[in-house]
Amino acid sequence: MHVNNPFDSNYKFSPLVNAVPELEAFIIPGKFARKSIDFSDPEAVYLLNKALLKWRFNVNWTLKEGHLCPAVPGRFDYLLHANDLLPKLEGRRARMLDIGTGASLIYPLLGTAAFNWECVGSEVDKEAISYAKGLIRMNASMLGTKIRRQEFKSLILPGIIEKKEQFDLLVCNPPFYKNKSEALAANARKNKNLHGADETHHNFGGSANELWYKGGEEAFLKKLAIESAEYGSQIHWFTCLVSKKEHVRTFKRFIRKGNPTDLKVIEMTHGKKSSQFVAWTFQNQENESVK
Ligand code: SAH
Numbered sequence: 001m002h003v004n005n006p007f008d009s010n011y012k013f014s015p016l017v018n019a020v021p022e023l024e025a026f027i028i029p030g031k032f033a034r035k036s037i038d039f040s041d042p043e044a045v046y047l048l049n050k051a052l053l054k055w056r057f058n059v060n061w062t063l064k065e066g067h068l069c070p071a072v073p074g075r076f077d078y079l080l081h082a083n084d085l086l087p088k089l090e091g092r093r094a095r096m097l098d099i100g101t102g103a104s105l106i107y108p109l110l111g112t113a114a115f116n117w118e119c120v121g122s123e124v125d126k127e128a129i130s131y132a133k134g135l136i137r138m139n140a141s142m143l144g145t146k147i148r149r150q151e152f153k154s155l156i157l158p159g160i161i162e163k164k165e166q167f168d169l170l171v172c173n174p175p176f177y178k179n180k181s182e183a184l185a186a187n188a189r190k191n192k193n194l195h196g197a198d199e200t201h202h203n204f205g206g207s208a209n210e211l212w213y214k215g216g217e218e219a220f221l222k223k224l225a226i227e228s229a230e231y232g233s234q235i236h237w238f239t240c241l242v243s244k245k246e247h248v249r250t251f252k253r254f255i256r257k258g259n260p261t262d263l264k265v266i267e268m269t270h271g272k273k274s275s276q277f278v279a280w281t282f283q284n285q286e287n288e289s290v291k
Contacts, residue, residue, distance in 0.1 A: 100173065
């Protein structure tokens with residue numbers, strides 16, 4: 001976990017219950033006389049994440065039933081590591097583009113609240129977009145956030161980035177299943193494995209649309225890699241989570257085709273879970289004072 005991540009899995013429930021009183025009804029005894037929640041219960045997981053956002057960032061957040069419930073500690077870890085890539089910006093806010101922002105709007109919410117980034121989110125799902133727009137209205141500090149609709153699910157960047165527009169950072173948590181039935185089956189398996197286990201951060205809801213892309217994660221990553229070279233002068237750092245480790249090699253291979261000036265894999269660990277994102281740029285890193 002990043003040194004600046006305030007969330008470890010030994011949650012202190014009293015400030016969280018103060019932030020979101022409904023959480024109290026879901027607290028159960030955990031290991032070593034600690035308190036916990038049932039991580040296989042989507043309602044409990046949702047309220048925990050809602051409380052984390054309110055307690056730490058004063059973010060007001062709700063989630064429509066059936067949509068992907070983000071595990072805030074892990075999502076924030078990704079942004080902390082991505083933030084480390086950014087050069088020091090004198091006198092202006094960093095601009096971040098979140099591909100597939102979802103109904104939860106999680107990265108723009110965290111990006112604005114924790115780093116004061118100016119955020120744009122893209123999304124294909126109309127329902128998710130209208131929900132995310134509601135979240136912007138619920139948080140005064142988010143009013144500068146824009147959501148742009150990607151009309152073609154097979155495309156990622158075209159139609160989203162305006163001519164001459166500049167971003168310091170792109171983040172993305174890609175859809176990872178090949179089709180709707182694979183997404184539903186995996187979710188059912190996950191819930192079954194979880195039942196009764198004292199594990200953290202593995203539960204998610206998720207409308208099927210949110211979780212799949214034709215060809216799965218690998219196809220999405222290839223597409224992003226190829227498209228990125230076209231926008232190399234407009235986006236300083238591209239980053240993208242990769243959920244299956246075996247996809248990292250292919251992803252890097254496709255990124256290299258565009259001749260990046262830097263390309264790296266950043267490993268993250270959170271409890272027993274590890275994950276990674278790939279970061280690459282086509283811009284010159286010389287003469288920049290890195291944070
Ligand atoms: N960022 C959120 C949601 C990630 S799920 C989170 O981390 O929880 C992936 C999201 O990508 C879904 O909301 C899905 O609808 C969206 N998506 C799928 N294909 C897309 C595309 N081509 N362009 C933009 N968003 C897309």
